[in-house]
Each structure stands twice: as C-alpha cells, then as structure tokens.
Amino acid sequence: MRISTLVARRSRRATIGMLFAALGSFALLAPAPATPALPSSAADVRSEQWWLDVLGVEKIWQRHTKGEGVVVAVIDTGVHPGGDLKGAVLPGSGADGSGRGDVGEDTEYHGTTIATEIAGRGSGPGVMGVAPGAKILPIKVPMVNQSDYTVKALQTLTAMDDPPEIVNMSYAGSGSCSDEEQAAVRAAVDKGMILVAGMGNDHTSSDNPRTPASCAGVIAVGAYGYFGNTAEGPDLRIWDGAGEGSERQPYTGLAAPGMDMIAFPPGSNQPVFFDGTSDATAVASGSIALVRATFPDMPSRELVARVLYTAEQRMTAQGSRNEAWGFGAIRPRHAIEDTVPADAPNEIYDELDKVAPPDGADQGETTVPDEETAPPQGGEQSDDAGSASSDDSDGSMTGLLVGGGVLAVLLVLGILVLARRRTGSKGPLS
Numbered sequence: 001m002r003i004s005t006l007v008a009r010r011s012r013r014a015t016i017g018m019l020f021a022a023l024g025s026f027a028l029l030a031p032a033p034a035t036p037a038l039p040s041s042a043a044d045v046r047s048e049q050w051w052l053d054v055l056g057v058e059k060i061w062q063r064h065t066k067g068e069g070v071v072v073a074v075i076d077t078g079v080h081p082g083g084d085l086k087g088a089v090l091p092g093s094g095a096d097g098s099g100r101g102d103v104g105e106d107t108e109y110h111g112t113t114i115a116t117e118i119a120g121r122g123s124g125p126g127v128m129g130v131a132p133g134a135k136i137l138p139i140k141v142p143m144v145n146q147s148d149y150t151v152k153a154l155q156t157l158t159a160m161d162d163p164p165e166i167v168n169m170s171y172a173g174s175g176s177c178s179d180e181e182q183a184a185v186r187a188a189v190d191k192g193m194i195l196v197a198g199m200g201n202d203h204t205s206s207d208n209p210r211t212p213a214s215c216a217g218v219i220a221v222g223a224y225g226y227f228g229n230t231a232e233g234p235d236l237r238i239w240d241g242a243g244e245g246s247e248r249q250p251y252t253g254l255a256a257p258g259m260d261m262i263a264f265p266p267g268s269n270q271p272v273f274f275d276g277t278s279d280a281t282a283v284a285s286g287s288i289a290l291v292r293a294t295f296p297d298m299p300s301r302e303l304v305a306r307v308l309y310t311a312e313q314r315m316t317a318q319g320s321r322n323e324a325w326g327f328g329a330i331r332p333r334h335a336i337e338d339t340v341p342a343d344a345p346n347e348i349y350d351e352l353d354k355v356a357p358p359d360g361a362d363q364g365e366t367t368v369p370d371e372e373t374a375p376p377q378g379g380e381q382s383d384d385a386g387s388a389s390s391d392d393s394d395g396s397m398t399g400l401l402v403g404g405g406v407l408a409v410l411l412v413l414g415i416l417v418l419a420r421r422r423t424g425s426k427g428p429l430s
Contacts, residue, residue: 042126045271049128050226051257051283054234056333057130057290064336065293067131071164072118072285073193075153076111076171078103079138080266084120084127085112092138095152097159101138106266110278111138113263114170117282118289125264125271130286130332133293137164146173147181150212154184158191165292167193168285169212170278172200172247177215182355185215189352192300194292196221196285198277199252203245214251217352219288219304222246222324223258223280236314238324239275246277252326253348254311256280256287287332294336305346310334321347 052058060066071090081089081102092101106112115136120129139156141149150169157163167188177185188195195218200210213220223246227235239246239259246258258280262271288307295303311328313320321327327347 042122042124045126045262046122046128048260048262048271050260052128052130054226054236054257055130055283055287055331057287060290060333060336061132065290066133067119067286067289067293068133069296070131070134070166070289070293071137072131072134072166072168072289073137073139073153073157073164074101074111074115074118074168074170075139075141075150076114076168077108077143078106078111078140079115079136080104080106080109080112083112083264083266084116084123084125084129085136086121086123088119088121088129088132088134088136089115090135090137092136092140093156095139095141095149095156097156099140101140103138103140108143109263109265110170111140112266113274114168114278114282116263117261117279118168118286125269127262127264130283131289131293134286134289143171146171147175147178147211151180151184154188154195157193158184158187163188163191163193165192165194166285166288167195168281169195169197169218170281172198172210172213172277174208175211176209177211181212182215185212185217186352186355189217189300189349194288194300194304195219196281196288198281199223199249200247201244201276201278203240203247204243207247207249209249210247214249216355217349219253219284219307219348220249220251220326221277221281221284222248222252222255222326223275223277224255224325224329225259225275226257236329239277241275244275246280246324248323250321250323251351252321252323254284254307254327254330255314255325256284256330258283284330287330287335290332291335301346301349302342302344304348305344306335306338306340307332308346308348309340309344310338319345 046052075095079085079089079092079102089102093099094101115138116127116129118129119131119134119136120127121132122128139153141153154167157167185195195212197213197218197220199213199220199222212218223239224236225239227237229235238255246255258277259275261274261279263274264271291303291307307330308327310331312318312331313325313328315325316322318328
C-alpha cells in the first residue's frame with residue numbers, strides 16, 4: 001500500500017526570524033514589525049514548550065521517573081544523535097535490520113524532531129523531551145511505500161531478543177490496515193511492544209482511513225493545541241486548520257499536544273514551530289514511556305488500560321470515545337498516580353482480540369491481570385483530576401515560498417497568532 005502523505009507532512013510555521021531571513025531583498029508593502037527575540041538559552045526554549053506544563057511532566061520527573069530503562073523505537077527518517085539528543089540515541093538500523101538508524105545527517109529532520117520530542121535532554125539548543133531519561137532506537141525508512149516498510153520494521157523489532165517497550169510511528173499512509181500490517185502489529189504487541197501512530201493531518205469533511213493508525217492494537221493519536229487558561233482549566237482544542245488538521249476516525253485512541261511545537265533543524269540555532277499529529281504521536285509515546293518506566297513489569301494490556309482509563313475526555317462523557325479525542329487527552333501523571341481498577345477497559349487491545357490471530361500465535365502479553373494496581377512508590381492520588389495531558393505529532397516539512405508583499409502580510413498575521421496562543425500563565429496545570 002503506497003503512502004500518500006507523511007504525518008510528518010508538517011504544515012510547519014517558520015519562526016519570525018526565519019521569515020525575515022526568507023524576505024531577503026523583497027520590498028515590504030507594510031511597515032515591518034520589530035524582529036522579535038529568538039530563544040537565546042535553554043530556559044527560553046523551555047518556556048516555549050507549553051505541553052510539558054499541561055502534562056505536568058516535571059512533577060513526574062521529580063516524584064517518579066524521567067523514563068530511565070525504557071527504549072522507544074522511532075520508525076522514521078533516521079535520527080541525528082547530537083544536540084539535545086546527545087547520549088539518548090542507540091545505533092538502530094534500517095527497516096530490514098541492516099545499516100544504522102543513527103545518522104550523521106537527517107535530511108528531512110523529521111525523525112530527529114520526533115525523537116527529540118520524546119527523549120530530548122535539553123542540552124542544546126534546549127528542547128526537553130517528555131521522557132528525557134528514555135533511549136531512542138531509530139529504525140530508518142524511506143518515506144515511500146510506507147506500509148511495506150512498516151511491516152519490515154515491525155518484523156525487525158519483533159525478532160529482537162530484547163525489543164523496545166514502545167514503537168513510535170509518526171506517519172500516515174492512505175487506506176485501511178492491510179493483512180500484512182495487521183499480522184506484524186499482532187506479533188509486535190504479543191512481544192510486549194506498545195505501538196503508537198499518528199492520525200494524519202488532512203482533516204476534511206470526509207476523512208479517509210490511515211495506516212498504521214487504523215490497525216487494531218495500535219494507539220492512534222490526534223493533535224490538540226493550548227489556547228490559554230479558563231476558570232475551568234486549560235483551554236485545549238483539537239487541531240483544526242484551514243484545509244488541514246487532526247483527522248477524525250472511529251479508531252482514534254488518544255489526543256496529545258501537536259500545535260506550536262518548537263524544534264530546531266540539526267545544526268541550526270533558529271527554531272521552527274510545527275503543527276501536526278506526528279508531534280502528538282511523539283508526545284504520547286514519551287508519556288507512555290514515563291508510565292512504563294514507573295511500572296516496568298506491568299503487562300502491556302494493563303498499562304495501556306491505565307493510560308486510556310485516566311485520559312481526560314473533553315467532548316463526550318468520561319470513559320466514552322469520539323472521533324476527535326478518542327478516549328481523551330493523555331495524562332501521564334494520572335496514569336502513574338491514580339488507582340485504576342484491575343478490570344479497567346482496554347478497547348484498543350479488545351479490538352485486536354477480534355482479529356483472527358495467525359495459527360499458533362502466542363497471546364501472552366494480552367492477558368489481563370487479576371489484581372488492582374495501586375500508585376507506585378507511595379504516590380498520592382492526583383489532586384487535579386480536571387487537568388489534561390496530551391501529545392501529538394504529525395506534520396509536513398513543506399517549505400514556505402511566498403512573494404514579498406504576501407509574505408509581509410503572513411508575517412504580521414503569524415505574530416498575532418503566536419501572541420494570542422502564548423498569552424497568560426501556563427501554570428502548573430497538571
């Protein structure tokens with residue numbers, strides 16, 4: 001099955017500084033605003049990462065874990081092992097197990113961005129991942145025939161004696177899950193891996209199925225943004241742009257942050273801001289990595305049930321599912337600290353159970369444990385059940401080529417949009 005769009009097809013918003021650089025000698029039709037200051041320190045970069053506050057990850061880092069001991073496979077364009085990812089990247093491989101996935105140059109820089117959102121160390125330029133103690137295992141694939149490479153990559157991971165705990169797939173191919181993909185997903189889940197994929201960025205009046213998000217047993221992630229605080233808590237909205245946005249499907253599992261996501265191309269000190277379900281997928285994978293690090297021996301079915309049970313539903317009744325938010329905004333601190341019933345539902349894996357397994361397949365990792373799991377390390381019940389957490393990722397690397405007068409107008413509008421979204425204190429919200 002051929003991929004027609006990469007959840008990595010980021011409708012990415014360049015920074016103001018990069019827009020000015022793009023202007024070159026073009027004449028402006030309106031007075032140019034003063035050039036805003038670009039982030040000049042790790043603290044400045046951190047202040048742009050609104051999703052870390054919404055998710056409450058610093059409390060998790062202080063009380064529980066930064067994701068140590070967890071490996072997240074990133075099936076993508078490869079990962080540059082320097083910058084904020086220094087010390088976080090394992091060698092990895094190609095989809096077929098050959099070559100290396102940690103590359104000196106990630107020309108698309110999509111894989112590097114995704115990996116940084118998951119496990120960035122903040123060492124420079126300063127982007128912190130959701131799980132900065134986790135390790136990244138890059139599986140490098142070309143951005144064509146994505147379905148074929150998904151199968152090969154999952155087969156490579158499944159063949160490992162010690163496979164990664166989580167697999168991040170920040171891309172979306174056209175069509176429903178093929179039989180080959182479904183078999184590869186089942187084998188990976190049976191091996192204990194938790195698979196996370198992007199919904200796609202082409203929300204229209206008639207959304208089309210995407211793969212691997214549509215495969216049973218995969219957590220499909222939609223993207224949301226932060227629009228300030230209200231008396232009821234943070235104002236979070238599903239990404240819905242002009243001619244694009246987080247796709248809606250009955251198989252949506254969770255929603256996570258995926259708007260105004262700061263990133264740096266490898267070797268550059270000029271940031272860009274992205275929108276996309278690729279980013280949301282990365283944030284979700286990082287969040288699940290924190291939960292997995294806290295419960296290292298918990299069966300994957302039970303761990304996913306915790307994540308789904310503690311997600312905050314923002315459109316329909318708590319515990320219900322809808323096409324935009326899935327079961328709700330992911331909240332890793334609640335998944336770690338809340339007491340969750342032993343029989344908490346897990347529709348993601350229940351749907352996989354309905355798919356006929358290959359002959360002789362082992363269903364070991366899909367067994368539901370009998371005992372209720374209490375918060376670890378004496379962790380207290382969360383005191384702010386209304387707060388949300390999320391993660392998303394999926395966008396395109398398309399460049400912005402616009403004439404001088406149009407670009408000047410976009411520049412002014414861009415400043416207004418960014419200012420509107422970044423006003424007010426972001427709190428500790430979770």
